[in-house]
Amino acid sequence: MQNFSFEKIHCNIFVCTSRNHRFGTDAVLLTEFSKYKPNDLVCDLGTGCGIIPLAMCRENPPKKIYAVDIQENAIQQLRLGIEKSQIKNIVPICADLKLLWNCSDIGKFSLVTCNPPYFTEDSGFKSEITSQLIARHEVLCNIYDVCKSANRLLKFGGKLCMCNRPERLADVITAMRSNDIEPKVLQFVCKDSNSAPWLFLVEGRKGSKPSLKVLPNRYIC
Secondary structure, eight states: OOOOEEEEEETTEEEEEOSSSOOOHHHHHHHHHTTOOTTOEEEEETOTTTHHHHHHTTSSOOSEEEEEESOHHHHHHHHHHHHHHTOSSEEEEEOOTTTOOTTOOTTOEEEEEEOOOOBOTTSSOOOSSHHHHHHHBTTSOOHHHHHHHHHHHEEEEEEEEEEEOGGGHHHHHHHHHHTTEEEEEEEEEESSTTSOOSEEEEEEEETOOSOOEEOOOEEOO
């Protein structure tokens, strides 16, 4: 039996968290970086507890957000958050992001977001908790898989917004370009002005021409 708790992120919006599925600063930063719009059709891949879709509903929410995760317990938490927050525009889907889901709107999405596993399958400390292992290591999907599915979902000119550790930057850019998604905006995130970046945020556009804009560093201290 899981112990759930609800974290209030806005007036009437709550995220259901547990030991297995919770959220961090990176997901909140990615939500803001995505610059979602009210007319967007959004898909959040590997949604976990649903922090990104729920955070998008705080102000000027997209018209519809599909939230996809392979783990049923994550989708259960998202459903609890949706129910408590009384939100109507989030569609929780339990599916493998590599396969997507039946009747998915291929080629119609304007925005895909993903906070992917940061570590390759054979690197870093591995959690004994299966859900945390899946969230942190590329055991069920990797960056290429995310970009391949994003390419299928996005319409021409649609955006893929991701975050990752700086040491994976080359991998992310390679995976994007291999799937016709051109990196267009990049921002590094630092603790303060004296610290090296611990995260980067990147926006790619399907079918776009090469031209990368690097924003000033984001400081979170």
